[in-house]
Amino acid sequence: MNGDPRMAGLAPELAATVHAGARALRDGDPRRAEALLQQACRQAPEHPEPLRYLAILQLHTRRAPQAIDTLQRALHITPDDALLHADLGTARSACGQSDAALDSWRRACELDPRQPTPWFNLGRNLQQRGDTEAAIEALERACTLAPELLPATVLLGDALAHAGRFDEAAARYRAALRLHPACGDAWRGLSNIKTVALDDADAATLRAQLQRRDVADPDRVAMGHALGKLEEDRGRHAEAFAAFAAANALQQRLTPWSAQAFERFVEQALAASETLPAPLDPELGREVVFIVGLPRSGSTLFEQILAAHPEVEGASELPDLGIVLQQESQRHGVPYPQWVPQASAEDWHRLGRDYLERTERWRTTRPRFTDKQPDNWKHAGILRAMLPGATVIETRRDPLETAWSCFKQQFYSQPHFANDPGNIAAYLRGCERAMDRWRARDPARIHLHRYEDLLADPEPRIRALLADCGLDFDPICLRFHEARRSVRTASAAQVRQPLRGDTARARAYGAALDPLRAALNLPPG
Structure with missing residues (x-):
């Protein structure tokens, strides 16, 4: 002492x-x-x-x-x-x-500079802000000083993947697994590098780790998803389905999600946003393009196309809109959207300015930016008062493909709708119903774009996307996969490749997905 x-x-x-x-x-x-x-x-x-x-x-x-x-x-x-x-x-x-x-x-x-923890904290928060290159530098310092620091090793793998440096990312994830073979975050990172399939040795390791009784539940969930992806890549769809189902069942037990509470929220949001005051400045927020909808609906691809444009910065999934509204809820002492009917035009103007101030760093080199937080669809109804100049792009994909892709993807935030087929269907229906209503109220600013239409006929759909955002056509957007930027989602590898028409996966599972089809009111497979 x-x-x-x-x-x-x-x-x-x-x-x-x-x-x-x-x-x-x-x-x-x-x-x-x-x-x-x-x-x-x-x-x-x-x-x-x-x-x-x-x-x-x-x-x-x-x-x-x-x-x-x-x-x-x-x-x-x-x-x-x-x-x-x-x-x-x-x-x-x-x-x-x-x-x-x-x-x-x-x-x-x-x-x-010899202490690894400040370098790790610096790198982690730079990565959260989207400053990926600086994050890589800080995290490399942390890993050099403390090679046994597992979170730094995994996070460095994430940052390298977001920067498109996939071989280096895989090496960091492998290093993490040498430290801790049941590290779910490392397995998730490796699995998300979809351009490099896991191999037979990985399958054996995953199965052995899942047999251990001392594995933490979050690691077990992540390894289950990684095993499911591995089996799908090998064409073993029955085994893949079993792995995904087991992982999601465990996650649903750990963090149950309530469809009833969600449906009440949707009704409240629709009612609260029905009548809003005229904005003080109809152009406020013209800098922003919100890309909203369900996860796994193609939103990262649409953002990558827009971010290739010389006037647009791709900011990825920003938390700022939700934070501004949460802080206003705290000020009122009631949750969103209960305070919405009492908000004045001055209140909405203030909140819009708060959002633009929080996101100012995304406009330092280009005049406009994308905010691709999928959950922002929940707030699309109030944007005509808060950020009336903003453009909202809603992305939709075939409902079965969207639902199945959500079921296969492990999401960081919990509780989450994607752990149960019935919950996925309830969420999809609620999102589409709300967006249809809000688009009818604000058709000049809220636009629907479909993933399959983009795949079928890229150039006309890209031209339409740019026009909806008030952007002139630039042929560089047709070569979106060449854009050099940080992509901080599970689709980081896919959007760096040219468009492919063979992205559908659900059909291969046949009748195993009939419960999901039934929840979506689709015919059996």
Whole structure:
């Protein structure tokens, strides 16, 4: 205890109090931990370490603003302490202060470049912001300093895949699996590199790992999806179906999704958005092209085409619209969309400006950008008041192919509709019904584009897509697969290839998908 260099200058009994507080927090007794750490802070107000531990406690108990204040008090004492800057970055990130958090982690890396954790946190958050090349650089530093740091190895694989460097990504995922053969995130990453099939040795490893009883459920789910994809690639559709079904059944038990709650939400959103005030500025949001609809409906492909245009930046799946509306819900004290009927034109203008300020970095080199968050369809009805100048592109694909592709894909956010065929059908119907209504209310701004139409006759459909977005035709959009950009979705490999007409997969499963067909009101296979 006395050998801890960070405790230097503390009386031994105070160092013991700080360590006792840390043990209490670790043992699940935050009240006792806080009493001990507050006592140490009072008795040693000019020492940063009790304050740092107190901030860790405040973060653990979801009091990030207080943690920021506490860490800034500690930094006033020792302004060049790398660990304090690193912890401040974590606290700022928890408060949604992403730019300030990056500044803190960068400062920590400058002060002590030998520590892997600040490099990892910097890389992880740069990757979330879409700054993939800088993320790769930071994550490579973390992996060099700590080759055994599994999350950094996996995330570096993700960043390399998003940058189109698939061989290097696969090597990182393989490195992660050497550290932890049941690492679900690594198996998911390898499986999502759809241009390189997993092999017989992978199949044997996956089956062996799935037989273990000590595998965590999230890893088991991810490995089940990877095994299903492997078996599908080998043409063993019965085995693939069994693997996908088992993985989804487990996920549904872990995180059940309620179709009834979803259907209530759709009804509320339709009713709340029926009458909205006229916008103060009808052109507000003209910079934005929202691409919405179901996952796996071709939205990444449509974004890749638009992002090839010299006036458009492809920003991928942004959280900002949801965050702006969530913050407004917190301000009102009621969930979205219950407060929508009370919002004034001034409120909607303010919210639109908030969104545009949050996304300003996507317009630094090109005047317009895409926001391809599929879930944004839930908010399409209020955009004519909040961002009336924005374009909304809804993508649709054959319903059975969309549903089956969703069932096969493991999604990060849970609970999720894609774990159950009946839930998939309910979600698809609710999305299409709402979008049909909203498009009828705002036909000049909300446009429907179908994946199969694009495959069948690319150039006319690409011309129509650009026209709907108010963009002049540019032939470079026909060569969208050559665009060099970060693609942060499961389709990162596919959209870097020319269009293919053989993407349908459901037919090969025959009668096994009849329950899904029945839920979608389609005839048996």
